[in-house]
Amino acid sequence: MSRVIVLFVDALGPSMLERFGERLSLAPHRRALRGVLGYSSGALATILTGAPPSRHGRMCLFSRRGADEPSLLSPLRALGLLPRLVHERARLRRWLAKAFAASHGLDGYFALHRVPPSSFAWLDVPEREDLFRAEAIGGAPTFLARARRAEVDVLAARWQLPEEARFEEVEARAANTAPRLAFLYATELDAVAHAEGSHGNRLAGAIDRVSRHLERVYASMARGGEPVETIVVGDHGMADVTRVVDPRPLVPRGGGLDLFVDSTMLRAWGAPGPRARLRLALERARLAGSGRERVALAARDAPVEGAPYGEAIFVLEEGAIFAPSHVGGRVAGMHGYDLGTRSSEAAIASSAPLPVALDRLENVAPFVLEALGAPAAPRASVAPGARA
Ligand SMILES: [Zn+2]
Known part of the structure; x- marks a missing residue:
């Protein structure tokens, strides 16, 4: 049985992974993964549970109560x-x-x-529990919880700490206890890529810091001579911002809608009439994005039951952002575009060869459990006497 390191890197998409070059020599097997519609709260929940957003219910930071x-x-x-x-x-x-x-x-x-x-x-926050300590997300158990339940000794980073302190704490604990599963968490790349886009000069430093963090944890876990498997995974990529849209003039007068303006999405709740007026205003502004209602959202495996994230969701074309939005202002890089865009893809790198069928975020949790040899992995039932 090997020890397993899972390093989660926020904003590790295929092109970010390329920029690591030789730095991730521990994980030479690499692939792009289909992401999920929404932001990190949805993608991270999918990585941890192996469930699509339609099942775990997470997509954006704010939902409607x-x-x-x-x-x-x-x-x-x-x-x-x-x-x-x-x-x-x-x-x-x-x-x-x-x-x-x-x-x-x-x-x-x-x-x-x-x-x-x-x-x-009228707003609500679906993420009320620490995802790395929670038993389940929207009823779907995380691989961390499954591993703990199978009495695997788990070391999970504390995401609440600033990056440097978090890295130091995890490295100290890995050196002392050599856990069977270490879950590392890195967000500096996401912050730098938002601030500077893909051409910023702080990216190289961030790549260096997270790579050395992984190498130090690996060195501790490999000390006893047991094999260590390494899985590095991201939640989405990043697009350079090429267009800034002020959402304020787009909102039809007369109200009738509750609106939430994310960086890349306008989410609306209200009667069909006001929703249609909003759609018209967006079309007149020649926003070549896509309005998404129930059917299209369901086709993207997004949560639709009760329309927690909007009865109509208008997603901007890749590279455009709303500013000012309810979550921030102008930035150089952004993610949260429709499925099928390059920036909606995540990336994975692994020490072990990747199974052919591993092509989306939903496949990561079963791959981790498989690497652990954890009996808690979801499997088809096996007849008595057959080899599991
Ligand atoms: Zn981000």
């Missing part, structure tokens, strides 16, 4: 009592997000970005 669910975020409407220049300050919002999460027992990734205060009346 179900009519009969308690209104967790509505106290945050009070932000609206402050002048906008004050309540949109990044530092104030970061501080408040931390305090709010701590006092409401939210252990998942939580941020307030630039969400308009009045929207907190």
